[in-house]
Amino acid sequence: MVTLRLENIGTRYGKVQVVSDVTTPTIQPGTVTAVIGPNAAGKSSLFRRVAGLAKGDGIVDLGSHRKERNTICYMPQDTGSTAVLSVYESIILAAKQGSSLRVRADELARIDDILAALRIGDLAARNLGELSGGQRQLVAIAQTLVRDPKILLMDEPTSALDLHRQMEVLSFMRDVAKGQNIIVLIAIHDLNHALQYCDQAMAIRNGKMVAFGPCSDVIDSDLLRDVYQVDGHVELNSLGHPHIVLRGPSDETNSRHNTATARKTLTEVAQAAQ
Numbered sequence: 001m002v003t004l005r006l007e008n009i010g011t012r013y014g015k016v017q018v019v020s021d022v023t024t025p026t027i028q029p030g031t032v033t034a035v036i037g038p039n040a041a042g043k044s045s046l047f048r049r050v051a052g053l054a055k056g057d058g059i060v061d062l063g064s065h066r067k068e069r070n071t072i073c074y075m076p077q078d079t080g081s082t083a084v085l086s087v088y089e090s091i092i093l094a095a096k097q098g099s100s101l102r103v104r105a106d107e108l109a110r111i112d113d114i115l116a117a118l119r120i121g122d123l124a125a126r127n128l129g130e131l132s133g134g135q136r137q138l139v140a141i142a143q144t145l146v147r148d149p150k151i152l153l154m155d156e157p158t159s160a161l162d163l164h165r166q167m168e169v170l171s172f173m174r175d176v177a178k179g180q181n182i183i184v185l186i187a188i189h190d191l192n193h194a195l196q197y198c199d200q201a202m203a204i205r206n207g208k209m210v211a212f213g214p215c216s217d218v219i220d221s222d223l224l225r226d227v228y229q230v231d232g233h234v235e236l237n238s239l240g241h242p243h244i245v246l247r248g249p250s251d252e253t254n255s256r257h258n259t260a261t262a263r264k265t266l267t268e269v270a271q272a273a274q
């Protein structure tokens with residue numbers, strides 16, 4: 001059984017440290033963790049470091065589990081592909097990943113199941129290059145799932161999907177986490193979806209983890225103000241689900257004073273550049 005604990009994880013691009021000292025409690029299998037935070041907070045960089053795609057400091061502790069090739073899979077944010085392959089071929093290649101290209105009947109059946117679960121069976125024969133953004137994102141999810149990961153890091157997997165598909169995919173991922181007893185981390189900007197579909201949340205700001213815990217503990221008015229600079233609160237909606245009510249950007253970022261300061265700074269930058 002795999003568990004995941006991050007200890008003092010950091011990573012940098014050149015000399016710029018973009019993630020530092022991320023230490024989490026042990027994340028249990030069968031759970032979905034929302035990784036939240038503003039643009040450029042470091043969520044993708046953290047995922048890349050945990051997946052071993054970026055170098056850096058710290059320890060990725062998998063408990064007693066021995067790391068194998070597909071133990072940790074990262075599904076990137078940018079799922080564009082120019083490969084001249086059909087959807088089905090691309091998923092077979094993802095499943096085989098350098099191992100023997102002989103495909104067993106049970107592997108094909110599993111691919112069919114995943115395509116059916118994501119409702120993209122009708123795309124199987126289409127070329128990757130002719131898919132819409134949302135269709136490409138669904139195919140990328142299928143390509144990741146066939147690799148049978150124990151830890152799945154999904155970078156904004158629903159950003160190109162319509163509302164119905166977003167809810168379907170998040171609910172499906174929750175079922176996959178529980179059904180296959182795997183660990184799923186999802187970088188996500190929709191905090192209401194995090195509240196609805198994730199067990200816990202990790203909040204990142206400026207490359208540091210500022211909160212970790214049950215979603216309803218992490219996502220509150222303090223987080224909205226301190227991490228997202230918006231005024232708002234969480235209340236129960238008519239269905240009894242926690243739901244964010246936003247008033248707008250917090251006074252600090254919205255004030256005339258700050259706008260004036262920003263203009264002045266831009267003027268100074270322009271003058272300095274002359």
Ligand SMILES: Nc1ncnc2c1ncn2[C@@H]1O[C@H](COP(=O)(O)OP(=O)(O)OP(=O)(O)O)[C@@H](O)[C@H]1O
Nearest residue numbers: 013018037038039040041042043044045046077187
């Ligand atoms: N390849 C790269 N080279 C240099 N800097 C990078 C590179 N990729 C990301 N960065 C920088 O690292 C910081 C963190 O970026 P990252 O993509 O991890 O943020 P994020 O939280 O995933 O953002 P978003 O929500 O906008 O996707 C940003 O300042 C970004 O400009």
